[in-house]
Amino acid sequence: MSLTKFIFPAMAALAISSCASKTDQATDAADFDYTVDRFADVEVLRYKVPDFENLTPQQRILVYYLTEAALTGRDILWDQNGKYNLAIRDLIENVYQNYDGDRDDADFKGLELYLKQIEFANGIHHHYSMDKFTPAFSRDFLMAQIEKLPADKKPENLEVILPVIFDPTVMSKRVNQAEGQDLILTSANNLYEGVNQAEVEAYYNARKDTTETEPISWGLNTRVVKENGQVKEQVYKAGGLYSEPITRIIDLLTKAQNYAENDTQKDVIGKLIEFYRTGDLKLFDAYSIAWVEDTDSQVDFINGFIESYGDPLGMTGAWESIVNFKNQEASHRTEVISGNAEWFENNSPVDPRFRKDKVKGVTAKVITAAILAGDSYPATPIGINLPNANWIRAAHGSKSVTLENITEAYDKAAQGNGFNEEFVIDKETSDLMDKYLFITDNLHTDLHECLGHASGRLLPGVDPDALKAHGSTLEEARADLFALYYLADPKLLELGLLDNPDAYKAEYYKYILNGLMTQLMRIEPGKDVEEAHMRNRQLIAAWAYENGKKDNVIEMVKKDGKTFIKINDYKKLRDLFGELLGEVQRIKSEGDYEAGRDLVETYAVKVDPNLHKEVLDRYAKLNIAPYKGFVNPVYTPVLDKDGNITDVTVSYTEDYLPQVLRYSRDYRTL
Numbered sequence: 001m002s003l004t005k006f007i008f009p010a011m012a013a014l015a016i017s018s019c020a021s022k023t024d025q026a027t028d029a030a031d032f033d034y035t036v037d038r039f040a041d042v043e044v045l046r047y048k049v050p051d052f053e054n055l056t057p058q059q060r061i062l063v064y065y066l067t068e069a070a071l072t073g074r075d076i077l078w079d080q081n082g083k084y085n086l087a088i089r090d091l092i093e094n095v096y097q098n099y100d101g102d103r104d105d106a107d108f109k110g111l112e113l114y115l116k117q118i119e120f121a122n123g124i125h126h127h128y129s130m131d132k133f134t135p136a137f138s139r140d141f142l143m144a145q146i147e148k149l150p151a152d153k154k155p156e157n158l159e160v161i162l163p164v165i166f167d168p169t170v171m172s173k174r175v176n177q178a179e180g181q182d183l184i185l186t187s188a189n190n191l192y193e194g195v196n197q198a199e200v201e202a203y204y205n206a207r208k209d210t211t212e213t214e215p216i217s218w219g220l221n222t223r224v225v226k227e228n229g230q231v232k233e234q235v236y237k238a239g240g241l242y243s244e245p246i247t248r249i250i251d252l253l254t255k256a257q258n259y260a261e262n263d264t265q266k267d268v269i270g271k272l273i274e275f276y277r278t279g280d281l282k283l284f285d286a287y288s289i290a291w292v293e294d295t296d297s298q299v300d301f302i303n304g305f306i307e308s309y310g311d312p313l314g315m316t317g318a319w320e321s322i323v324n325f326k327n328q329e330a331s332h333r334t335e336v337i338s339g340n341a342e343w344f345e346n347n348s349p350v351d352p353r354f355r356k357d358k359v360k361g362v363t364a365k366v367i368t369a370a371i372l373a374g375d376s377y378p379a380t381p382i383g384i385n386l387p388n389a390n391w392i393r394a395a396h397g398s399k400s401v402t403l404e405n406i407t408e409a410y411d412k413a414a415q416g417n418g419f420n421e422e423f424v425i426d427k428e429t430s431d432l433m434d435k436y437l438f439i440t441d442n443l444h445t446d447l448h449e450c451l452g453h454a455s456g457r458l459l460p461g462v463d464p465d466a467l468k469a470h471g472s473t474l475e476e477a478r479a480d481l482f483a484l485y486y487l488a489d490p491k492l493l494e495l496g497l498l499d500n501p502d503a504y505k506a507e508y509y510k511y512i513l514n515g516l517m518t519q520l521m522r523i524e525p526g527k528d529v530e531e532a533h534m535r536n537r538q539l540i541a542a543w544a545y546e547n548g549k550k551d552n553v554i555e556m557v558k559k560d561g562k563t564f565i566k567i568n569d570y571k572k573l574r575d576l577f578g579e580l581l582g583e584v585q586r587i588k589s590e591g592d593y594e595a596g597r598d599l600v601e602t603y604a605v606k607v608d609p610n611l612h613k614e615v616l617d618r619y620a621k622l623n624i625a626p627y628k629g630f631v632n633p634v635y636t637p638v639l640d641k642d643g644n645i646t647d648v649t650v651s652y653t654e655d656y657l658p659q660v661l662r663y664s665r666d667y668r669t670l
């Protein structure tokens with residue numbers, strides 16, 4: 001529900017920060033190579049783990065076992081994303097590694113590209129557009145290479161997987177969100193088998209009890225199938241579905257538990273282990289509560305079935321893990337924001353009936369990511385706000401984090417890429433962005449995660465899933481609008497978070513430019529906007545553009561035949577954000593499905609084909625990858641003469657393909 005996936009990575013051409021840890025990173029940036037690989041629409045970067053050496057050896061060993069538990073779940077996600085993904089990965093990896101022909105051969109290059117793409121997407125569908133990749137190698141080439149494979153490497157079910165690779169009509173989309181279609185039957189993920197949307201909805205409706213004050217997150221850890229005419233769930237747990245990887249994860253978590261920083265953390269890990277053993281979602285809630293209440297430990301992690309974007313009905317969680325530790329200095333910023341949560345809630349432009357009476361324990365911190373895994377690898381969120389269960393958030397608060405070593409890497413890799421010169425209307429705006437976009441972007445993420453998702457409440461009896469397929473888009477819009485509205489508030493200057501009353505304009509300009517124009521570079525010609533975060537951004541920008549027309553708030557102007565965004569009245573734009581926030585919160589609080597659907601269908605989905613083409617053409621000239629992802633550092637245990645682990649070292653030398661091929665070999669569990 002609430003990962004801030006994929007900031008717009010190409011904007012910032014600067015990284016001036018007042019924070020000391022940043023300055024330190026900046027000075028040694030010159031000898032650190034951030035870019036690792038570039039192919040198709042992707043750039044793979046490397047990130048640093050600053051201050052790993054300042055942890056204690058015990059903390060470093062804890063991090064090590066948690067990173068191993070993270071990498072061990074990799075195949076779960078691959079299988080969730082599509083039932084033939086692992087078989088296809090095996091086949092393509094085997095052919096690639098067995099190949100002894102001309103490496104400049106066009107078919108071989110096409111196969112290598114396909115391999116890089118599926119490794120990046122954890123399957124055969126694009127991680128963001130959800131469309132199936134089109135192989136740039138021939139079927140004949142693949143068949144000839146399969147002939148040369150040793151007998152034990154030849155695929156068994158070739159006649160099944162060949163059309164999955166080559167026929168564009170077979171399993172064409174991983175997650176289909178198109179209104180009016182059967183979203184289960186038309187989605188190629190592996191979360192359902194032999195059931196249609198109506199059957200799944202009937203199945204869950206029979207289970208849901210809207211009077212329950214502590215509702216279970218039904219379907220979070222299950223695959224729904226039909227057996228002997230009965231709809232039933234297969235549970236992900238030790239002894240159930242995905243038993244092998246889950247059993248290994250339990251083993252590694254048990255090892256990690258021995259190095260826990262304190263009893264609270266030991267208990268958190270223990271509760272997660274119990275959940276994995278039983279698959280009991282009540283225990284997952286117990287774990288989530290213990291986790292959100294552990295604010296003292298420096299090392300932290302998520303590991304499990306978390307976000308449900310991969311399910312068109314938003315029920316089943318994709319497996320993911322991120323291990324991290326607190327960045328003490330930068331956390332001051334988010335502590336100030338969450339320390340004032342009550343003030344922000346009470347002053348929001350939302351009907352008081354839909355506000356929270358009391359904002360409970362929004363904890364926020366800036367973290368350093370140590371490993372990205374499952375659904376967070378290689379493409380990763382830059383902010384996390386968990387847990388997702390609304391009742392836990394209301395009763396126990398939520399934990400909100402910003403992954404600053406990741407945003408730092410994005411920023412460094414984007415310097416001097418020519419984006420501002422091409423798309424920003426004038427030097428004044430561009431200069432403001434150079435100066436303030438890094439800090440306002442980080443503040444936007446903080447406000448979105450710490451306060452936006454945590455704000456507001458449902459009226460009694462309103463089903464949290466009432467907005468159905470539009471729920472994710474509207475939830476992201478709510479959090480973004482909260483952040484946008486407050487970025488321009490004098491309160492941020494009063495709190496010392498910004499030092500210039502015009503700083504917010506940098507983020508406003510970027511947001512409108514992105515939502516109306518530049519995010520279109522991620523969409524293929526002729527396609528609609530599909531992904532929830534992108535829909536949210538277009539919804540907000542297009543709504544503000546249309547509703548500001550009478551006051552000429554935002555203009556689209558032509559210069560030398562090119563379209564530019566011109567913002568004439570930033571103050572009125574802020575008022576518009578406030579107005580839309582009030583309406584989106586009302587829709588959520590009342591569960592007004594029709595109004596929510598109308599907002600999304602009117603503003604968030606359709607694309608102007610001429611403007612789309614213009615953006616793609618202008619963007620292509622810059623040769624900037626629309627998507628970014630990361631290779632992980634490598635952690636190596638230090639052993640004493642008896643083979644006991646005494647410490648852990650980190651290195652940053654592994655490249656992209658070697659890393660994913662190693663993961664496939666060392667963490668193969670399914």
Ligand code: ZN
Binds near residue numbers: 001003448475476479
């Ligand atoms: Zn969010």
